[in-house]
Amino acid sequence: MKITITENTTREIEIPPYFKRADRPDSYIMVLENSFLLVEARPLSNDAFTFPKIEVMDNFLLHVYCENGVTPISEAEFKNAYIRTSLTLERLLN
Numbered sequence: 001m002k003i004t005i006t007e008n009t010t011r012e013i014e015i016p017p018y019f020k021r022a023d024r025p026d027s028y029i030m031v032l033e034n035s036f037l038l039v040e041a042r043p044l045s046n047d048a049f050t051f052p053k054i055e056v057m058d059n060f061l062l063h064v065y066c067e068n069g070v071t072p073i074s075e076a077e078f079k080n081a082y083i084r085t086s087l088t089l090e091r092l093l094n
Helices: 059-066 075-093
Strands: 018-021 027-031 035-040 053-058 070-072
Touching: 018 075, 027 059, 027 075, 035 059, 035 075, 053 059, 053 075
Parallel strands: none
Antiparallel strands: 018 027, 018 070, 027 035, 035 053
């Protein structure tokens, strides 16, 4: 006989001020005081789930973006992704 057991664990991790998700290298994050800035540096697409975006999110959601690991990046790398994404979105509006 097989049964399913659900296990919950709590762990604490140290996150850098700028990082990419290990499982989604096009997701750039800058940690702010009570929120974080998420940049999805993706090309334009008809799929809303893979669309480029820039979004400020509450810190209570940060664990979702860190659960599969993080890759530290520099401030310059984050800003580069932010600028590329904002220019992509601006081209869409014009």
